[in-house]
Amino acid sequence: PPEDRDGRPPAEASGPPAHALLLGGFGRSRAPKVQPFLPAWLAEPSCVGKNVTKDLVPIEDIPEVHPDLQKKLRAHGISSYFPVQAAVIPALLESAANGFLVGRGGYRPSDLCVSAPTGSGKTLAFVIPVVQALLHRAVCQVRALVVLPTKELAQQVSKVFNIYTDATSLRVALVTGQKSLAKEQETLVQKTVDGFRCMADIVVATPGRLVDHIDQTPGFSLQHLRFLVIDEADRMIDSMHQSWLPRVVAAAFPSEGAKDPFALVQRRQPQTVTAASTCWPQMPLQKLLFSATLTQNPEKLQRLGLHQPRLFSTGLAQGGSRDADTEVDGDSGGKYTFPAGLTHHYVPCSLRSKPLAVLHLILEMSFSRVxxxxxxxxxSHRLFLLVQAFGGVTVAEFSSRYGPGQRKTILKQFEQGKIQLLISTDATARGIDVQGVQLVVNYDAPQYLRTYVHRVGRTARAGKTGQAFTLLLKVQERRFLRMLAEGGVPELERHDIPGELLQPLVPQYEEALSQLERAIKEERKQKAA
Incomplete structure (x- = not known):
């Protein structure tokens, strides 16, 4: 065989080449945990206190708020701001201090993202500064648009805006599809001899209905839009396939052929700041995102087209060192915070005993609003029929089986104490402020941490106390408890319900099961007919 210059055989003769694949070594090794790289604004947020009982800020400590609004706050029993409100309101008022237009040396304001627990006062954090910024407007135009994922949430936010615009010239329109398109059009525009007159300064809408009006309402214009508020932002990002946001931006910055002929200053798409651009007065569109579970996935946030965003967060960790969330999309990237007055429990139980466990918690522990x-x-429907057949508990279900009007009535009766147990899908878990909920029960364990956060956030709101119980099957315990621990949930207390405590309920429960089966069969017959 040939030899090299040193008289030795070539390397190939003495062993495998460097690129050869060596078989063996199949032992398992744990892959190193990769820490996500976050943009600076996500990794280093402005930290906000999360204790809504200890970190209160007296109203007089934020003198920037208009005296009329301060008076209105006191009239509604509010003498102090929650931490989120105390941090966000001054920041928004400062960004709106130059009026509607920027230019001639002014700069486009930063977009704001707010991540804080449910019940921490996020709604008022944008209502107050938006109303104050519009107080002295001369002409009625749509200056603020608030987009929410559900009709119930939109109604709730609209109600708050109406409280603080009362006795002002500002007008609020609610467009969710609960009224006919024609009726809603009357609240948005009015036909005049020479065109259309805008009838709303602030529009609160759901995405689908908003797009309907952009497409089908003559004279409806967003070319004067100054604030775009996206509440429940994580859910709104998830629904971005509806393409509602690009439609809003396109309506706010129309193409050359669709300019508003009555506008004194034609609006341009945001562009790089140059000496020339600062000499051109224009109205900025400032985006304000609010959520209890704001995604930290930069790719998702990029879809929103945020401008030099600033994050206010009650999160515990900073500097990109947060633990990864256990959701399948891995987008939260950090620990959530929870109301200080909330205690978390889990109840080990079998599939058959789950309804009995719910009945026991209500009947034996004397909870009046669950x-x-x-x-x-x-x-939801099967559990509702079962509890109804069992008796002794005033119960209702809350789901898409009912129309918006019926759901509104059910929520009102629940708040008034006429309904003791409200059984629901996650339709109510997003921002609905149901007053006086003492206990949240997760009859079915939520699959994702984000769902858990929103569910249990229906109790212990605004500094009050509350309890959350999750019913867990044996096969669910390990994964669920690990998910919550990694997500920053305080340790769950184990709450065992001995079989002897459930035994007295069994005869009545067996009879209710029989009634349930008969009711289900009857419903199927009616559907078939």
């Missing part, structure tokens, strides 16, 4: 969540409309 919100119970299931993972499907079918489960």
């Amino acid at each position: 919100l119970c969540f299931t993972n499907s409309r079918e489960n």
Whole structure:
């Protein structure tokens, strides 16, 4: 065989080449945990206190708020701001201090993202500065648009805006599809001899209905829009396939052929700041995102087209060192915070004993207002029929089986104490402020941490106390408890319900099961007919 210059055989003769694949070594090794790289604004947020009882800020400590609004706050029993409100309101008022237009040396304001627990006062954090910024407007135009994922949430936010615009010239329009398109059009525009007159300064809308009006309402214009508020932002990002946001931006910055002929200053798409651009006065569109579970996935946030965003967060960790969330999309990237007055429990139980466990918690522990969540409309309906047949508990279900008007009535009766147990899908878990909920029961364990956060956030709101119980099957315990621990949930207390405590309920429960089966069969017959 040939030899090299040193008289030795070539390397190939003495062993495998460097690129050869060596078989063996199949032992398992744990892959190193990769820490996500976050942009600076996400990794280093402005930290906000999370204790809504200890970190209160007296109204007089934020003198920037208009005296009329301060008076209105006191009239509604508010003498102090929650931490989120105390941080966000001054920042928004400062960004709006130059009026509607920027230019001639002014700069486009930063977009704001707010991540804080449910019940921490996020709604008022944008209502107050938006109303104050519009107080002295001369002409009625749509200057603020608030987009929410559900009709119930939109109604709630609209109600708050109406409180603080009362006795002002500002007008609020609610467009969610609960009224006919024609009726809603009357609240948005009015036909005049020479065109259209805008009838609303602030529009509160759901995405689908908003797009309907952009497409079908003559004279409806967003070319004067100054604030775009996206509440429940994580859910709104998830629904971005509806393409509602690009439609809003296109309506706010129309193409050359669709300019407003009545506008004194034609609006341009945001561009790089140059000496020339600062000499051109224009109205900025400032985006304000609010959520209890704001995603930290930069790719998702990029879809929003945020401008030099600033994050206010009650999160515990900073500097990109947060633990990864256990959701399948891995987008939260950090620990959530929870109301200080909330205690977390889990109840080990079998599939058959789950309804009995719910009945025991209500009957034996004397809870008068309980919100119970299931993972499907079918489960909600079956549990509702079962509890109804059992008797002794005033119960109602809250799901898409009912129309908006019926759901509104059910929520009102629940708040008034006429309904003791409200069984729901996750339709109510997003921002609905149901007053006086003492207990949240997760009848079906939520699959994702984000769902858990929103569910249990229906109690212990605004500094009050509350309890959350999750019913867990043996096969669910390990994964669920690990998910919550990694997500920053305080340790769950184990709450065992001995079989002897459930035994007295069994005869009545067996009879209720029989009635349930008969009711289900009857419903199927009616559907078939």
